[in-house]
Amino acid sequence: MPVKVSVIVPVYNPGPYIEDCIASMLRQSLPPDEFEVIFVDDGSTDGTPARLDALAAEHPHIQVIHQENSGWSGKPRNVGIEASRGEFVMFVDNDDYLGDSALERMYEYGVANKADVVVGKMAGKGRPVPVELFRRNHPHATVENAPLIDSLTPHKMLRRAFLDRTGLRFPEGRRRLEDHVFVTEAYLRADNVSVLSDYVCYYHVKRDDASNAGFQRFDPVGYFKNLREALDVVERYTEPGPLRDRLLRRWLRVEMVDRMSGRRLLALPDDYRRDLFQEIRGVILERFGPGVAAGLRPGQRIVAALLREDRYDELVAHAEWESGIAPKAAPTAAEWRDGGLRVEFTAEYHSAGRPLTFAAEGTGAPADGVPRDLDEAIAWLGAAAVNGFEKATADLILRDRATSASFLHRAELTRSRVPAEDGRIRLVLRATATVDPAAAAGGAPLHTGLWDMYVRVGLGGWSKDCRLGPAPRHDRPAPPAGVIAGRVVLPYWTKQHENFSLDVDRASKSLGLTALTPEDAAVSGDGLLSLALPLYVADRTDVRLRWTGTASGGSARTPLQEAATLTPADGNGSLLRTGLPLSAMQGAVWRPELCLAPQAKTPRFLALPLALRVSRSGDVEVSGPPVPGPVRRLLRTVRRIAGAARRRMTPTDETRRT
Template sequence: MPVKVSVVVPVYNPGPYIEDCVASMLRQSLPPDEFEVIFVDDGSTDETPARLDALAAEHPHIHVVHQANSGWSGKPRNVGIDASEGEFVMFVDNDDYLGDEALERMYEYGVANKADVIVGKMAGKGRPVPVELFRRNHPHATVENAPLIDSLTPHKMVRRAFLDRTGLRFPEGRRRLEDHVFVTEAYLRADNVSVLGDYVCYYHVKRDDASNAGFQRFEPVGYFKNLREALDIVERYTEPGRLRDRLLRRWLRVEMVERMSGRRLLAMPDDYRRELFREMRAVILERFGPGVAPALRPGQRIVASLIRDDRHDDLVAYAQWEIGVSPKGTPSGVEWRDGALRVTFTTEYTSGGQPLTFPADGPKTPADSAPRDIDEAAAWLGADAVDGFEQATADLVLRDRASSASFFQPVELTRERVPAGDGRVRLVLHGTATVDPGTAAGGSPLDGGLWDTYLRVGLGGWHKECRLGPAPAHDRPTPPAGVVAGRVVLPYWTKNHHNFSLDVDRAGKALGLGRVTPEDAAVSADHRLSLALPLYVPDRTDVLVRLTDTASDRSLRQSGTLTPADGAGSLLEVGVERHGMKGGRLEVCLAPEADTPRFVALPLVLRVTRTGGVRVDRPAPPGLLRRLVRKVRRMLGAAPRRATSHGTTRGA
């Protein structure tokens, strides 16, 4: 078979952190004869070279190239490109890993859309990744119609013919931001870029020891020299004007303003912070024209202007004030409706734990001025927030606690200005989110696991996240677990902070089935069990019921149904198979129909009488079960142990 994708992995002393990467390559849904993996060992001195050689000996589609250390990732990636035979080349770092279907999905998406570059959805495990870029699939993305410029890491799939036609390669040598230079040029020269946003293709991982190259402190002079090379690419392939200014703004915003804001700024040693400040100011004065900074959000404009005006100490004071400003999201209702969770909430920004108030009318942030002091900065930001309140946003994001995969949920939003006295107002957002377990993961069902809810709140000069919660203790909504889209979904409040989360296909005791009693059940003359359960179902739902004979351990699976009952519960109906179980005790377990069903025990047993009837009973207490087992053993002839002077022996 022709090779569809060549995966290029530069490797340098990853130690055990390469194992997740390797495992993800072996799990790919794309057949092994349709892709290859090229590990380029850049002079590793640990045990990795031998590990990779053994891997290549076992798997024909895995190859290893050994070379002397080059100092950074550019040359290994270029060596991998030259050695590749695939129609596309995918770049992966040795401490990250791919989703199991990543190569197959990205390849098919790229071919269908004739893309030169495919950007797969990313999840950040301990490190930030773009969020807005992956709200939805974008088959024909450009730097003008999508926030592509927010994603400049190299973890993309690129058509090999495009690389050869353009001669595009990574800058080599010991340097920073080689990926910015490569990816920016790829975006600007590609005939088409496609963004795949409905499946997490790439997991960007922060090592436990924080030894990833991107987390190491860099030398400011060299770093900003390399940054200028990325700016050169923008200027080479764009004309002066709005688009160029918007692209250049990315480096001002991400590499300068965000580094010099909030906790990131305050965590730096003073001498290092001042050195960064000097280098950033030089780039701002040298490379960014008058059209770059004014389109930043108001708070970002303030930071940029303080750097430009050489006001380091005022920048620190602003950061100390700004870290106290954060959104708070309070859930007001959670209920099942039409097969989805309807989540209502309010959110607003706070300062010092109290609702933030804004001047009903005040001066907006000037496009190109720095505030005299913190009070003036706060007044500017407040006036901007009031003026732009009709454009304020609040998104509900579901985030998998294990993988950090994030998905936006649909939200209906209303806005309220609440008088706060003295000519000031609170700006409150009221939202209703719809979480459909069958489509919540980018159009697909939620995977099993714990999913936390976050609010992403955009107001005036801020765009920040907070957890949804806590709910007021006296009025906390507690909807039941639901069986929806083949999943068992439990809405719950976290133990310590009482934030809202979802448990998908993991909960047992917390499902509330322990409240079920034999009085909730009935068995008809034709041996059909009817049982009221505290489980929500949107409509008639097929389920599996497992009956286990406790005497023989023989189990039978039978098809049953859950139908909506009065209130939020449901009614289980299933025929009871009695063949071969006459006189036995049947434990009952329930599961949604699935390829690999997960059964949950119900707190009752069925007894098959000697006359063939069936009755419902409580399960025996654990101590009683042990006594019954001992009694059965005695009945079967297992004599009790007796003591002798020579020790304990089994009696005759």
């Protein structure tokens, strides 16, 4: 069959970190005869070449190309392009990995939308990845209508005919930002770019040893020389004006201003950050007109101005102040409603552990202004927050703890100016967001695992993330587990930091089922069992009961499985109903196990602390859990010892005991 996708993986001394990459290639849903994997070994000196050769010998759709070390990833990727046979090529780094259906989904999406470039949703495991770009699917994206420029890593799928038609290849040699040059030109020359956001296609991984190429300290002179080549591409394919300024702003913001801000700057040695300062200042003076910085957030404009004006000491002072600014978000209510978890929370910015306060009125920074000192910079930022408060935002973010895949949920906001001391005010966001477990993962159901809740707070010059929580113990919302879309979703508080999270299809003891008593159950004369459960359901939900029976003589009876239903009850509880096959249950004690998601690949049965004693005549008695054998033996021993002790008591002892 024709090869649909060629996956190109440049390889250099990855050690064991390549195993996740290899495993993800072998798990792809695209049939092996429809894609190929080309590992280009760039002169590795560890055991990787032999590992890859053995892999290729076992799998016909995998090949390995060995070459002398070229110094960086550009040449190996180009060699892979020339060797590829696929309609599309996909670039993957050797310490990252793909989602199991990534190739199939991206290929079909690219074909359906006649795309030259397909950008698949990314998750960053210890590494930053774009979030806003993947808010929704975007079949026809451009640099004008979508924030494509936020994603410049090479981990995309590109049509091979497009690469050949344009002659587009990676810059080679030992250099930085070769992917920026390649991807920027691809965006600007493609007939169509498609963004796939409803499935995590690519997992961008920070190695435990932090030895990914992108985490190594770089030579500022060489780095910003390479950065200028990416700026050249923008200027080559755009006209002067707002679009060009907006694209150039990406490098000013990410590669320059953000590096010279807050804790990121303070973590660097002074001599190194001075070198960065001078190189960045040179690029700003040389390449960026006033329209580029004008579109930055107020705090970023201040940093850019301090760079341009050669005010290093003030820049460091600003970073020291800014490093203490962080949002905090606390949940105030959470309840199940109409099949979704409705979460209410407040959010505001703090400084040094206290709510940040602002002058009620003030004059913001001019677009090209430079503050006289730190106090004026702080005043400008405060005024920008107050003046722009009606545009402040808060998004609830669900993040898979295992993969770091993140999904945004827009919150409805009420913006409150709360009086504070000395006539100042606090800017407080009161937000409500609803998480639908059936569609919360970009339109797909939440998969099994732990999901942490974050809040992204946009206010004035800041846009920062924080965990949702903690909340005072006496006032914490504590909704029950819900059975939604074939999944058991338990809202809970983490033990260590007391933040709000979701457990999907993992919890058992925390569901509240172990607290059931015989009073929660009723059996009608015709054998209908009703059981009140502390579980939320939005409507009728099918579940299953499994019964394990023991006859009066101790012999095991054949297990029974019966269909059951959950229906909403008063409050957030539910009522389980099922018919008992009494004729098959007579003369035995039966212990129930409940499966709340019978359609799961691996159904999970949870033991209920009840027992049904069915007589030979069909009478049913509901009792609590039977005492386990070891406990019964222990109780017998305790009673025997106590009896012997009483028999040995003297009258005085007996009197004292009485």
